[in-house]
Amino acid sequence: MYKWQKMFSLTDKYSHEKTESYWQLQRQNDLVESITKFSQLNTNKAKNVIIFIGDGMSIGTTTAGRVYMGQKLGKNGEEHTTTLDQFPHVGTAKTYSVNKQTPDSAATATAILTGVKTANEVIGMTPATNCTNNQDVETVLEKAAKLGKSTGVVTTTRIQHATPASAYAHIPQRRWFSQVGARSGCKDIAQQLFDKRNDIQVLLGGGRVHMHGATDTDVLDEFGNNVSGDRIGSDQNLIQRWKDAFGDNVTNLYVNNKEELNSVAPETTDYLLGLFAGKEMEYRLSNTPRSQVQPTLPEMVEKAVKILRKNEKGFFLLVEGGMIDKAHHKTLVKYALEEFSEFDKAVQVAKQLTSDDDTLIIATADHGHVFTFGNDGPRGRSFSNVMTNQNQRWNTIGRYFSNTAYGNGPNFNPPAWKIMAGAKRQAESNEYQPLTAIKRAGETHSAEDVIVYASGPMSHLITGVHEQTYIAEVVSHAACLGNNADDLEHCRVSA
Numbered sequence: 392m393y394k395w396q397k398m399f400s401l402t403d404k405y406s407h408e409k410t411e412s413y414w415q416l417q418r419q420n421d422l423v424e425s426i427t428k429f430s431q432l433n434t435n436k437a438k439n440v441i442i443f444i445g446d447g448m449s450i451g452t453t454t455a456g457r458v459y460m461g462q463k464l465g466k467n468g469e470e471h472t473t474t475l476d477q478f479p480h481v482g483t484a485k486t487y488s489v490n491k492q493t494p495d496s497a498a499t500a501t502a503i504l505t506g507v508k509t510a511n512e513v514i515g516m517t518p519a520t521n522c523t524n525n526q527d528v529e530t531v532l533e534k535a536a537k538l539g540k541s542t543g544v545v546t547t548t549r550i551q552h553a554t555p556a557s558a559y560a561h562i563p564q565r566r567w568f569s570q571v572g573a574r575s576g577c578k579d580i581a582q583q584l585f586d587k588r589n590d591i592q593v594l595l596g597g598g599r600v601h602m603h604g605a606t607d608t609d610v611l612d613e614f615g616n617n618v619s620g621d622r623i624g625s626d627q628n629l630i631q632r633w634k635d636a637f638g639d640n641v642t643n644l645y646v647n648n649k650e651e652l653n654s655v656a657p658e659t660t661d662y663l664l665g666l667f668a669g670k671e672m673e674y675r676l677s678n679t680p681r682s683q684v685q686p687t688l689p690e691m692v693e694k695a696v697k698i699l700r701k702n703e704k705g706f707f708l709l710v711e712g713g714m715i716d717k718a719h720h721k722t723l724v725k726y727a728l729e730e731f732s733e734f735d736k737a738v739q740v741a742k743q744l745t746s747d748d749d750t751l752i753i754a755t756a757d758h759g760h761v762f763t764f765g766n767d768g769p770r771g772r773s774f775s776n777v778m779t780n781q782n783q784r785w786n787t788i789g790r791y792f793s794n795t796a797y798g799n800g801p802n803f804n805p806p807a808w809k810i811m812a813g814a815k816r817q818a819e820s821n822e823y824q825p826l827t828a829i830k831r832a833g834e835t836h837s838a839e840d841v842i843v844y845a846s847g848p849m850s851h852l853i854t855g856v857h858e859q860t861y862i863a864e865v866v867s868h869a870a871c872l873g874n875n876a877d878d879l880e881h882c883r884v885s886a
């Protein structure tokens with residue numbers, strides 16, 4: 392008996408894969424699906440557009456995330472199919488920014504949402520901006536709003552964070568969330584968000600702290616306790632001003648926690664502002680009292696789509712799974728994969744609530760992370776598995792090595808005794824941190840391409856390798872947002 396045959400006999404989880412007929416049927420079905428897909432291209436007008444951005448969702452993250460989700464269902468994992476895996480059209484995008492090989496979320500989300508690449512840390516403007524020289528670039532959300540579509544922004548980070556802000560803000564520095572530190576002449580991100588209140592029907596995420604003043608005593612956190620914000624000056628309670636800003640005929644609701652969000656009736660709600668955290672929302676895996684009172688990303692997406700889809704002119708929605716990135720920066724791999732799982736479930740919710748006939752869904756990442764997955768492991772190996780190499784001496788680092796790793800980050804070159812003593816205990820903990828190759832306080836983004844998944848009208852245009860700016864062009868084309876819409880046949884149909 393060969394070694395691999397022995398290995399197979401240990402489990403029957405993949406015994407069905409050991410026959411030729413299994414793979415024959417599998418690949419033939421796959422081919423038939425592809426032939427059907429390419430013989431019936433969907434050239435409808437995209438009445439609705441949803442862009443999902445998994446912040447930092449590198450290709451390694453989607454693969455390890457697939458295995459992680461599959462293993463939670465009791466499978467080996469590799470053969471599992473995520474919702475993203477089921478998208479009919481896929482391409483890749485080049486993520487570099489105008490000034491950096493390794494980009495940040497400001498530059499990349501701006502590329503996706505405006506069609507213009509800019510410098511790191513700049514949002515919705517060219518790098519030549521000084522706030523007064525008219526360097527703003529229009530976003531697809533702004534274009535959609537101009538055409539009378541409803542729009543929305545949903546995120547697990549603060550709503551003023553780089554990726555969500557790239558849908559509605561124009562600012563040279565992504566950290567100017569409120570007036571704190573902001574250069575004069577540049578309007579802070581939260582203020583810009585408030586000023587766009589008529590155009591954005593649904594806003595859900597964190598970031599309460601930037602929406603009210605330090606002396607305001609009437610703003611509550613998600614537990615109902617008084618909190619103070621960081622806005623400077625009087626009359627800076629933008630939450631209260633938002634509540635008061637709409638007329639009697641408009642139903643605008645402000646919600647603070649999961650329970651309040653659940654009680655919102657989409658049929659009768661025109662505007663919804665939900666701020667569920669002072670800054671970022673909790674990781675789903677953190678399981679804190681705070682995470683219990685915050686809604687999940689799929690829950691927020693469900694409410695958003697149900698409110699927005701009432702508009703017969705259609706809608707534009709940006710959804711960010713923002714905590715994938717935060718977890719990777721700390722090399723908390725299990726947290727990152729759980730956030731990926733949440734992201735994938737949120738995409739599934741959006742797919743279920745809309746139709747491929749009129750809704751273009753694009754799911755992508757703004758940039759990757761220096762995260763790797765794989766280490767000569769057998770089928771079904773966990774992301775947190777720490778392997779032993781019998782060929783190495785017991786006290787050398789090479790004797791123990793993990794199934795995931797980071798190119799740089801905090802867990803650099805730990806002594807062998809520490810890995811051995813803690814390996815099993817550590818690998819089983821949610822806070823498991825894989826080894827890193829280069830020492831750094833925080834792990835960095837990668838410069839690699841990211842995947843772009845697409846379904847619905849014109850989704851077949853998402854194929855091949857493109858600049859990230861191409862995504863905005865496809866959205867504009869499919870949804871008839873551009874100036875050339877009159878010339879396009881698919882744009883001449885009503886609705």
Ligand SMILES: [Zn+2]
Pocket residue numbers: 447496716717720836
């Ligand atoms: Zn990041």
